[in-house]
Amino acid sequence: xxxxxxxxxxxxxxxxxxxxxxxxxxxxxxxxxxxxxxxxxxxxxxxxxxxxxxxxxxxxxxxxxxxxxxxxxxxxxxxxxxxxxxxxxxxxxxxxxxxxxxxxxxxxxxxxxxxxxxxxxxxxxxxxxxxxxxxxxxxxxxxxxxxxxxxxxxxxxxxxxxxxxxxxxxxxxxxxxxxxxxxxxxxxxxxxxxxxxxxxxxxxxxxxxxxxxxxxxxxxxxxxxxxxxxxxxxxxxxxxxxxxxxxxxxxxxxxxxxxxxxxxxxxxxxxxxxxxxxxxxxxxxxxxxxxxxxxxxxxxxxxxxxxxxxxxxxxxxxxxxxxxxxxxxxxxxxxxxxxxxxxxxxxxxxxxxxxxxxxxxxxxxxxxxxxxxxxxxxxxxxxxxxxxxxxxxxxxxxxxxxxxxxxxxxxxxxxxxxxxxxxxxxxxxxxxxxxxxxxxxxxxxxxxxxxxxxxxxxxxxxxxxxxxxxxxxxxxxxxxxxxxxxxxxxxxxxxxxxxxxxxxxxxxxxxxxxxxxxxxxxxxxxxxxxxxxxxxxxxxxxxxxxxxxxxxxxxxxxxxxxxxxxxxxxxxx
Amino acid sequence: xxxxxxxxxxxxxxxxxxxxxxxxxxxxxxxxxxxxxxxxxxxxxxxxxxxxxxxxxxxxxxxxxxxxxxxxxxxxxxxxxxxxxxxxxxxxxxxxxxxxxxxxxxxxxxxxxxxxxxxxxxxxxxxxxxxxxxxxxxxxxxxxxxxxxxxxxxxxxxxxxxxxxxxxxxxxxxxxxxxxxxxxxxxxxxxxxxxxxxxxxxxxxxxxxxxxxxxxxxxxxxxxxxxxxxxxxxxxxxxxxxxxxxxxxxxxxxxxxxxxxxxxxxxxxxxxxxxxxxxxxxxxxxxxxxxxxxxxxxxxxxxxxxxxxxxxxxxxxxxxxxxxxxxxxxxxxxxxx
Numbered sequence: 040x041x042x043x044x045x046x047x048x049x050x051x052x053x054x055x056x057x058x059x060x061x062x063x064x065x066x067x068x069x070x071x072x073x074x075x076x077x078x079x080x081x082x083x084x085x086x087x088x089x090x091x092x093x094x095x096x097x098x099x100x101x102x103x104x105x106x107x108x109x110x111x112x113x114x115x116x117x118x119x120x121x122x123x124x125x126x127x128x129x130x131x132x133x134x135x136x137x138x139x140x141x142x143x144x145x146x147x148x149x150x151x152x153x154x155x156x157x158x159x160x161x162x163x164x165x166x167x168x169x170x171x172x173x174x175x176x177x178x179x180x181x182x183x184x185x186x187x188x189x190x191x192x193x194x195x196x197x198x199x200x201x202x203x204x205x206x207x208x209x210x211x212x213x214x215x216x217x218x219x220x221x222x223x224x225x226x227x228x229x230x231x232x233x234x235x236x237x238x239x240x241x242x243x244x245x246x247x248x249x250x251x252x253x254x255x256x257x258x259x260x261x262x263x264x265x266x267x268x269x270x271x272x273x274x275x276x277x278x279x280x281x282x283x284x285x286x287x288x289x290x291x292x293x294x295x296x297x298x299x300x301x302x303x304x305x306x307x308x309x310x311x312x313x314x315x316x317x318x319x320x321x322x323x324x325x326x327x328x329x330x331x332x333x334x335x336x337x338x339x340x341x342x343x344x345x346x347x348x349x350x351x352x353x354x355x356x357x358x359x360x361x362x363x364x365x366x367x368x369x370x371x372x373x374x375x376x377x378x379x380x381x382x383x384x385x386x387x388x389x390x391x392x393x394x395x396x397x398x399x400x401x402x403x404x405x406x407x408x409x410x411x412x413x414x415x416x417x418x419x420x421x422x423x424x425x426x427x428x429x430x431x432x433x434x435x436x437x438x439x440x441x442x443x444x445x446x447x448x449x450x451x452x453x454x455x456x457x458x459x460x461x462x463x464x465x466x467x468x469x470x471x472x473x474x475x476x477x478x479x480x481x482x483x484x485x486x487x488x489x490x491x492x493x494x495x496x497x498x499x500x501x502x503x504x505x506x507x508x509x510x511x512x513x514x515x516x517x518x519x520x521x522x523x524x525x526x527x528x529x530x531x532x533x534x535x536x537x538x539x540x541x542x543x544x545x546x547x548x549x550x551x552x553x554x555x556x557x558x559x560x561x562x563x564x565x566x567x568x569x570x571x572x573x574x575x576x577x578x579x580x581x582x583x584x585x586x587x588x589x590x591x592x593x594x595x596x597x598x599x600x601x602x603x604x605x606x607x608x609x610x611x612x
Numbered sequence: 613x614x615x616x617x618x619x620x621x622x623x624x625x626x627x628x629x630x631x632x633x634x635x636x637x638x639x640x641x642x643x644x645x646x647x648x649x650x651x652x653x654x655x656x657x658x659x660x661x662x663x664x665x666x667x668x669x670x671x672x673x674x675x676x677x678x679x680x681x682x683x684x685x686x687x688x689x690x691x692x693x694x695x696x697x698x699x700x701x702x703x704x705x706x707x708x709x710x711x712x713x714x715x716x717x718x719x720x721x722x723x724x725x726x727x728x729x730x731x732x733x734x735x736x737x738x739x740x741x742x743x744x745x746x747x748x749x750x751x752x753x754x755x756x757x758x759x760x761x762x763x764x765x766x767x768x769x770x771x772x773x774x775x776x777x778x779x780x781x782x783x784x785x786x787x788x789x790x791x792x793x794x795x796x797x798x799x800x801x802x803x804x805x806x807x808x809x810x811x812x813x814x815x816x817x818x819x820x821x822x823x824x825x826x827x828x829x830x831x832x833x834x835x836x837x838x839x840x841x842x843x844x845x846x847x848x849x850x851x852x853x854x855x856x857x858x859x860x861x862x863x864x865x866x867x868x869x870x871x872x873x874x875x876x877x878x879x880x881x882x883x884x885x886x887x888x889x890x891x892x893x894x895x896x897x898x899x900x901x902x903x904x905x906x907x908x909x910x911x912x913x914x915x916x917x918x919x920x921x922x923x924x925x926x927x928x929x930x931x932x933x934x935x936x937x938x939x940x941x942x943x944x945x946x947x948x949x
Contacts, residue, residue, distance in 0.1 A: 094650055482652065
């Protein structure tokens with residue numbers, strides 16, 4: 040018999056040839072496709088309720104629908120959204136004693152179902168998050184809040200237990216939007232978990248409303264025809280697709296042009312540059328407060344210590360060599376930050392010497408010297424401090440070798456940075472052992488795991504941190520002496536390097552009573568300087584949020600301080 | 613036969629309970645945390661409260677017992693209620709298995725994912741079989757011919773080159789360079805007319821073919837060796853000497869006998885359709901069950917991981933039984949009673 044047909048293969052080839060490319064893009068101005076916006080988040084949204092969210096992806100997906108009283112804009116300022124104006128001490132919105140803030144709502148705002156927005160909705164949103172059983176992810180924004188009460192239909196007053204010089208925690212930024220009381224009233228406390236319909240399709244005041252939500256996959260939105268600004272949003276429908284990885288998300292915007300906007304593209308700079316060369320889109324950068332830094336352990340992490348490992352114990356457990364300021368200084372001096380930026384970040388990173396690099400009013404200029412690496416000086420400092428090279432090229436003093444265990448999360452850019460830093464430290468006679476841990480474990484905060492960043496069973500560790508909003512008070516208050524992680528606080532302390540300075544603690548105290556202004560900025564800068572000049576933390580790279588948009592998409596204002604989709608009502612072609 | 617099946621099904625119960633316990637214990641031991649993906653700006657105390665709200669503060673055996681009750685009692689009851697539109701007891705007071713990431717019932721999410729997985733992965737399995745069987749037959753019949761050599765080469769390539777490579781290659785070629793096919797699968801697309809059907813075909817083409825190549829590679833080798841085993845047997849010589857046409861010898865006698873192990877093999881592979889093709893789904897953003905599992909593992913969404921893996925375990929046990937039964941039906945020499 041004749042068996043000559045390898046049919047399937049041939050059929051496949053013919054079939055592919057038949058899929059001719061679509062006609063050239065001559066879409067007229069106002070077609071349905073043209074008014075449709077395709078957004079790609081490689082982490083898919085799981086829920087559309089920021090208060091129960093599991094990550095930035097959910098918060099941003101919800102920001103099209105539910106809105107806060109005010110947004111942070113792209114210059115770290117505040118713009119009123121549902122509020123008529125930003126309350127300050129000057130305009131009487133913030134009480135003289137700094138213990139309450141009164142917001143007035145813009146008149147005439149309605150929910151997408153047509154009912155009016157009132158101060159009771161705001162008060163309800165506060166009660167919703169403050170309920171202890173709700174497991175509210177935004178609870179930190181409500182720190183020290185005593186009550187959120189509606190004064191009348193258009194006025195809401197938030198009172199605090201203590202004087203709050205920065206009272207813009209609740210309802211400023213996409214993490215704490217106003218949700219509708221009518222819709223969520225049966226979802227308080229433990230019941231919050233069970234309100235699937237509400238969590239998947241909140242009614243909002245924003246430019247879009249949820250049409251179809253598929254958990255961990257895709258959301259379809261359509262324009263909210265009751266949106267307060269006439270003629271907006273320009274787009275009639277939005278698809279927010281999730282899944283895949285950062286590189287292929289970048290490809291879908293920059294190379295194939297299937298999508299209009301892609302979020303969080305931490306991709307090797309040369310790969311991204313190659314994609315941009317295709318000419319279909321542009322990369323957007325937003326420099327917020329993210330800093331990749333080294334944490335330098337001030338406590339002894341020797342595994343022989345057993346239960347005392349990496350515990351501060353009021354200074355009774357100092358690190359054998361990292362407690363020497365000369366060693367820490369030398370480690371910082373030896374690092375060429377420019378090289379790290381070039382290798383791993385490209386335009387998406389800048390060398391920095393501050394842990395608070397922005398907003399500019401809080402950014403110190405006292406530490407710029409670290410941007411110029413000086414291994415010779417580092418060697419001199421170590422020589423002077425008595426750390427002399429042994430036969431193996433590693434410096435030692437009294438039998439203590441400068442041998443560092445350097446850990447971080449698993450991520451190709453971080454591993455490349457580790458390798459480079461290892462070389463730089465080799466050059467000053469410091470031996471380095473590298474280790475990487477899966478991000479879900481490293482950042483997981485499981486008190487039973489020895490590998491979390493809080494346990495810090497290593498000499499040096501590296502990761503990025505930033506602060507919520509534009510004020511660093513809470514962030515910097517986390518580095519006071521008694522925030523050292525240990526069993527006494529279930530390893531949840533936030534002073535990860537376990538460094539301690541009396542001056543620092545006093546200044547944090549002062550910061551908590553100083554209203555916005557020059558004094559506040561001066562204290563914040565000084566706090567930053569204490570941390571970096573003591574080298575408890577060694578800042579490396581000021582990192583940008585990286586996204587991409589297609590050439591046809593206009594009106595995008597990359598915002599590192601709030602949801603990237605904060606001004607989506609203004610986006611157009 | 614019925615007695616055999618009942619016996620096997622009864623044995624399956626303790627097996628599955630043991631499996632469910634093993635999965636639960638393994639997941640519990642894994643150093644993972646559902647609040648791990650929250651921004652670092654969320655302080656630890658808030659994370660602790662979130663964990664508490666998810667019920668993670670309860671001891672291991674309580675959580676396991678709760679899951680057992682939800683899976684074996686509440687969810688089936690709920691399914692019955694939905695199917696027959698009745699209410700059994702107080703259904704609102706009966707807790708369902710809820711995902712920690714989405715706070716919605718796990719079973720609903722799985723049901724939502726089923727269509728795209730069955731379509732893409734299932735179709736690729738069918739296409740794979742359709743490619744593999746003829747290639748296997750011809751390769752065996754014309755052993756060491758050029759066709760056999762090429763077939764061997766192609767299946768070796770399909771077997772050894774991972775789908776994340778072939779998938780990416782296909783995307784670069786057909787999406788980036790030629791711009792014929794979309795690189796992102798639209799799960800909300802609905803087929804209503806010929807144009808939308810064509811869109812659906814285009815978006816399914818790459819993931820299906822990439823997976824089909826992989827499936828076909830394994831099966832065609834298996835088919836070929838099964839054919840080779842039979843071609844040299846006495847009954848083939850007998851058939852030929854009776855003067856049967858070559859086509860009848862090959863397709864009726866040899867093929868049918870060779871299909872016995874291959875059919876078993878195909879049946880055993882069916883559960884892998886449901887578990888999805890994790891990597892391929894991820895590459896093309898098909899967002900089916902495989903992608904769901906990966907997202908759940910990354911986000912430490914334990915109830916979802918637990919339920920999915922357990923369902924896969926049920927399917928594997930079930931299709932093992934089906935394979936055994938099929939074997940008995942196809943091969944009269946085998947009797948179970």
